[in-house]
Amino acid sequence: MFPVSSQEGAGFFSLHKVNHCHYRYLNIMSDTPPSTPEQPENQPENLSVEEFTKVESIFVRHRNVLLVRAQFTPIYTDYYLHLMEQKLRHKEELDQKLKDLMAVLTLHLVARPWAETIAWTINLRAPRVNLFATGSSLFENITGHLFTENVKEPDRNVLYSQTLIKNTEGRKSHIELETEDPLQWVETYYMQSEQRPARVFRLDDENFALLAAQPDADTEWLESLTAEDVAKITETEQTKVLETRKFRFHCGCSPEKIIPALRSWKDRKDELFQGDPFVEATCPRCGAKHLITPDML
Numbered sequence: 184m185f186p187v188s189s190q191e192g193a194g195f196f197s198l199h200k201v202n203h204c205h206y207r208y209l210n211i212m213s214d215t216p217p218s219t220p221e222q223p224e225n226q227p228e229n230l231s232v233e234e235f236t237k238v239e240s241i242f243v244r245h246r247n248v249l250l251v252r253a254q255f256t257p258i259y260t261d262y263y264l265h266l267m268e269q270k271l272r273h274k275e276e277l278d279q280k281l282k283d284l285m286a287v288l289t290l291h292l293v294a295r296p297w298a299e300t301i302a303w304t305i306n307l308r309a310p311r312v313n314l315f316a317t318g319s320s321l322f323e324n325i326t327g328h329l330f331t332e333n334v335k336e337p338d339r340n341v342l343y344s345q346t347l348i349k350n351t352e353g354r355k356s357h358i359e360l361e362t363e364d365p366l367q368w369v370e371t372y373y374m375q376s377e378q379r380p381a382r383v384f385r386l387d388d389e390n391f392a393l394l395a396a397q398p399d400a401d402t403e404w405l406e407s408l409t410a411e412d413v414a415k416i417t418e419t420e421q422t423k424v425l426e427t428r429k430f431r432f433h434c435g436c437s438p439e440k441i442i443p444a445l446r447s448w449k450d451r452k453d454e455l456f457q458g459d460p461f462v463e464a465t466c467p468r469c470g471a472k473h474l475i476t477p478d479m480l
């Protein structure tokens with residue numbers, strides 16, 4: 184069975200071994216947490232800013248609200264290139280949910296301190312699916328994946344959040360979800376985990392905006408906002424750009440990073456490979472497939 188039905192699910196690599204007519208699934212718990220930031224040496228160099236989604240953090244004066252907004256076409260373009268390369272295809276409705284989830288998590292990352300790597304796993308009852316997204320401001324990346332096979336049916340919709348900060352214990356929390364809209368998930372998350380109201384909007388042309396109340400916020404104004412108001416907010420309100428961060432769709436997985444999770448097979452290679460030249464390991468964060476040969480262990 185695919186153990187992707189809990190928040191730990193994203194920590195598993197699944198190993199597929201082609202065995203003539205059928206697949207054999209092996210599940211191996213990774214030693215590394217699912218959302219460990221990739222090392223800087225894995226970042227390709229010479230990437231220009233245009234390949235990134237630029238995320239602006241804007242303070243709305245007098246309302247005491249933080250606006251985080253971005254245009255997500257660069258991230259979505261690379262996400263679709265990744266799906267093509269990996270021969271992955273998701274149902275349109277689920278694909279949209281995953282894209283929304285990556286967008287809103289990116290905005291949330293920018294509303295949070297730089298050092299945090301955050302992973303969200305959402306277990307939905309119907310459609311029965313696990314959605315996963317993770318990203319980091321420091322490593323300027325967001326990635327995600329969805330699981331539809333062998334997902335255990337949860338008794339309610341739940342969002343599991345895991346925050347990692349280098350040299351600290353990190354945090355885990357979970358909230359129950361009432362709806363199937365990723366934008367509303369974030370509003371619920373802010374109410375329950377951040378304990379302050381927030382609104383999330385999908386605007387034209389793959390633009391998204393998150394508005395989060397700061398101390399002494401004008402919450403009545405925040406509640407009354409419409410997408411039209413948010414689209415022209417810098418014309419109607421006094422605003423100040425606080426900072427800009429950039430993100431791209433990037434996982435950073437590689438065979439080298441998967442191999443430590445297979446260490447226990449080192450002395451049992453025959454059992455793992457059964458005479459086949461390789462096994463295929465699927466990255467739990469982005470769904471990329473990596474071929475592992477016996478000499479790599």
Ligand SMILES: [Zn+2]
Binds near residue numbers: 434466467468469470
């Ligand atoms: Zn990956």
